Amino acid sequence: MNIMDYAQNLLNYAKEMSRLDQKLAKKYIKSAITLLKKKTINVPNEWKIYYCKKCFYVLNPNNTKFRTHNKKLTIKCNNCGNIKRKILKK
Ligand SMILES: [Zn+2]
Numbered sequence: 001m002n003i004m005d006y007a008q009n010l011l012n013y014a015k016e017m018s019r020l021d022q023k024l025a026k027k028y029i030k031s032a033i034t035l036l037k038k039k040t041i042n043v044p045n046e047w048k049i050y051y052c053k054k055c056f057y058v059l060n061p062n063n064t065k066f067r068t069h070n071k072k073l074t075i076k077c078n079n080c081g082n083i084k085r086k087i088l089k090k
Pocket residue numbers: 052053054055056057077078079080081082
């Protein structure tokens with residue numbers, strides 16, 4: 001298994017776990033990101049909607065406010081209140 005596959009697995013676990021145990025989910029996402037950084041691999045852009053950059057809270061539609069406005073997606077972290085915006089492609 002290569003590093004990217006391994007990290008992807010950790011992300012998937014984190015997403016699953018975020019519904020049950022946010023602490024565990026955080027642990028998974030943190031280790032995935034630490035792993036990539038250690039190997040100097042950039043965190044894939046699409047990952048950034050799955051976790052909060054500030055507190056590593058794993059975001060899912062049940063615990064997070066997703067709003068679209070003017071083709072922009074706004075995601076608010078329910079844990080620390082950090083807001084991120086993403087421009088949606090057509
Ligand atoms: Zn946060």
